[in-house]
Amino acid sequence: MENVERMFKPSEVAKMLNVDRHTVTRWIREGKIKAIKLPSGRYRIPESEVKRILEGKSC
Numbered sequence: 001m002e003n004v005e006r007m008f009k010p011s012e013v014a015k016m017l018n019v020d021r022h023t024v025t026r027w028i029r030e031g032k033i034k035a036i037k038l039p040s041g042r043y044r045i046p047e048s049e050v051k052r053i054l055e056g057k058s059c
Contacts, residue, residue, distance in 0.1 A: 005046050005048060006046075007044035007045065007046055008044065008046075008047065009042075009045075010025050010035075013033075013050055016050065017053065028045070034049045035049070
């Protein structure tokens, strides 16, 4: 069975980082946060990327 990584919405990541969700979306567009863009145009951030940010490896 394949190990599937948990994905977070920008609003969920924003709460973890104590910033506005629009800030997270801007960081994604600027390339500071790696994310997957769904066909709907919405973003999902992999758990590994959230951990990287929370460990202080910069945004």
